[in-house]
Amino acid sequence: MNALYKKILAISFPALMLLPACTKNFESINTDKNKSSESTGVPEYNFTRALLEYTGNSDYSYDTWRVNIIYCAMMMQQLSNVSWYAGDKYVQNDAWSNALFDKAYTDQVKYITDVIRLTKNDEYYSNQYNMARIARVMIFQRLTDVYGDIPYSEAGAGYSNQNYAPKYDAQQSIYTDMVNELDEAAKALSASKAVPGQGDLIYNKGGSATADVVVSNWKKLAYSLMLRIGMRLTKVDLATAQQVTEKAYAGGVISANSENAYILHDAAGGRTTVNRNSNILSGEWNAIANAGEASLSTTFIDFLRTNNDPRLAYIGTVPATGSTAAADQLGMPNGYDTNGEGSATDISKAPNYPGDLKKYSVLNKNVFLKLNGPTFLITYAQVELLLAEAAKRGWNVGADAATHYVNGVSAAMGQLAQYDASAAISSTAIQAYLAAHPYNDADGYNQINTQYWAASLLDWYEVWANWRRSGYPALTPVNYVGNATGGQIPRRMLYPASEAASNATNYQEAIARQGSNSLMTKVWWDK
Structure with missing residues (x-):
C-alpha cells in the first residue's frame, strides 16, 4: 500500500506552467491535466x-x-x-x-x-x-x-x-x-x-x-x-x-x-x-492497566468457568499475579464504584471482593489485544449459530439445529487461533466441551444465543444487537443510583x-x- 500512496502523491503535484494572461481557451488551458482529481483518482x-x-x-x-x-x-x-x-x-x-x-x-x-x-x-x-x-x-x-x-x-x-x-x-x-x-x-x-x-x-x-x-x-x-x-x-x-x-x-x-x-x-x-480495541484496552490508552477500568465481568467469567469452557484459559489474566489459569480468574460485578466504604455500591461491598482491584481478571492482551491483531466483521461461528436458531424455527437451512450448533461452538473455539497461534484449542478439548454440553432443543434459544454472545467477544455492537433481538443471555440489569x-x-x-x-x-x-x-x-x- 505504501507504494500506491507514493504513486498517487507523485501525480498530485501539478507541473509549473507559464500561461498567457488572456485567451479564448482560458478554462481549457488553465485546467491541469496532470493534477489528481476524482476522475483520475484510485477508488481503491x-x-x-x-x-x-x-x-x-x-x-x-x-x-x-x-x-x-x-x-x-x-x-x-x-x-x-x-x-x-x-x-x-x-x-x-x-x-x-x-x-x-x-x-x-x-x-x-x-x-x-x-x-x-x-x-x-x-x-x-x-x-x-x-x-x-x-x-x-x-x-x-x-x-x-x-x-x-x-x-x-x-x-x-x-x-x-x-x-x-x-x-x-x-x-x-x-x-x-x-x-x-x-x-x-x-x-x-x-x-x-x-x-x-x-x-x-x-x-x-x-x-x-x-x-x-x-x-x-x-x-x-x-x-x-x-x-x-x-x-x-x-x-x-x-x-x-x-x-x-x-x-x-x-x-x-x-x-x-x-x-x-x-x-x-x-x-x-x-x-x-x-x-x-487493542489500542484502547492495552496500547496507547491501556485501559486494562488502570485497575477497575476495564475488567472482565463476573457474568462472563462465571459463564465460562461454570461450563469448564476451554476459552477461559486464553481470555483472562489476573493483573496482580499474571496468571492465566482458568481456576484463578475472577470477574468483577457490574454496577459498583469506588466511592468509599460509606457507599452501598462501593466495590468493597461486592460478593467475593478480593481486596485488590488488580485481582479481578482482565482480557489477555497477548492473545486478544495485539496492536496488529484482527478485527472480525462476521464469522463462521456467528453464521452457524444464526443458522442453528433458524433451524430450530423449522426453516430450510440445510441441517438441523443440533448440527449447526455444534458447528458454531466448534468454530468459535477454533477461531481463537486466528488471534494468536498459542491460543489454539485442540479438537479433543472442543469435543469434550460439546459432549458435556450437548444441544438441548427445549433450551435451544438460550443455548444458541448465549453461545453467540460468547463467540462475538470484542464486537460488542453485535453482542448488544443480538441480545436485544433474542433476549439471551438472560442478563440481570443493575440499578445504580442516578x-x-x-x-x-x-x-x-x-x-x-x-x-x-x-x-x-x-x-x-x-x-x-x-x-x-x-x-x-x-x-x-x-x-
Whole structure:
C-alpha cells in the first residue's frame, strides 16, 4: 500500500506552467491535466479508508471507545468498570452515545459513498463497485441497529450533491433496501473481471489472491450479512425473517473459519492502522492497566468457568499475579464504584471482593489485544449459530439445529487461533466441551444465543444487537443510583444534539415516527 500512496502523491503535484494572461481557451488551458482529481483518482484508496474507519481507525477512536467499549461491552456484561464508563451503570452521556453517528457519517459513509459514485458506471471497476455496495450495507446495518431511523438513501451526498440535510429513512425501509443491495451486488460479482488489490483489506490482504477466491469470499460475505439481517427481524416480522434467512442460506454463506471476514491491522501506522480495541484496552490508552477500568465481568467469567469452557484459559489474566489459569480468574460485578466504604455500591461491598482491584481478571492482551491483531466483521461461528436458531424455527437451512450448533461452538473455539497461534484449542478439548454440553432443543434459544454472545467477544455492537433481538443471555440489569433508564439495559444510543439544529425537519420526523431520543426507545426490529 505504501507504494500506491507514493504513486498517487507523485501525480498530485501539478507541473509549473507559464500561461498567457488572456485567451479564448482560458478554462481549457488553465485546467491541469496532470493534477489528481476524482476522475483520475484510485477508488481503491477510499475503499481501504472506509473499511479501516469501520473498525474504528479514526483519530481518537471515539466510536470504538465510547460506544463499543464504554457502552456496549459494559451493558452486555462482558466487561465491568468501577469508575467513569457510563454503560456499566446505564448513565446517560450524550457525547459518548452520539460518537458512532458523528464518526460514521464523516468517515465511513463518506468514503464508501464516494467509491460507489465513482465506480458505478465504469465496467472496469464493476467488482469494486459491488464490493463497495456490500461494505456499505455492513456500515449502515451497524448504524441503524444502534440508532434506528437514520439518514440512509441521501447520506454521504454532501460533497457530490451539496445535500447537507439528508432525510431520515425508516429502519424498515433501510432493512428492505439492504437485502436488495446485497443480493444484487453478490450476483453481479464476477471472477472474470478485475478485483481490488491489497486495498481490499478483508479478502485480498496481501494483494495476491486470485480473482475467483476474492469474488467467492465477497459473495459469501454478502449472503452472511443477509443472514444476519434476516435473523434480526424475528421479533418484528417472522415471515420476512424466514424468507430473507432462507434466501441468504441458498446464496451461500461463510462455511469455514478460513473464510471469516476480518481486517488484520498494522502496528506501525499509529491510530490510522492499529487495532483500535487493542489500542484502547492495552496500547496507547491501556485501559486494562488502570485497575477497575476495564475488567472482565463476573457474568462472563462465571459463564465460562461454570461450563469448564476451554476459552477461559486464553481470555483472562489476573493483573496482580499474571496468571492465566482458568481456576484463578475472577470477574468483577457490574454496577459498583469506588466511592468509599460509606457507599452501598462501593466495590468493597461486592460478593467475593478480593481486596485488590488488580485481582479481578482482565482480557489477555497477548492473545486478544495485539496492536496488529484482527478485527472480525462476521464469522463462521456467528453464521452457524444464526443458522442453528433458524433451524430450530423449522426453516430450510440445510441441517438441523443440533448440527449447526455444534458447528458454531466448534468454530468459535477454533477461531481463537486466528488471534494468536498459542491460543489454539485442540479438537479433543472442543469435543469434550460439546459432549458435556450437548444441544438441548427445549433450551435451544438460550443455548444458541448465549453461545453467540460468547463467540462475538470484542464486537460488542453485535453482542448488544443480538441480545436485544433474542433476549439471551438472560442478563440481570443493575440499578445504580442516578441511572437514566430506571435500572433497565438501554435499547439504543442517542442522536447528536447537532442534528436537531442542523437537520431539524428530518430529525423531528424521525422522532415523531420512532419515539423520543432516549436510551429506552426501541428501534423498529426490537419492538
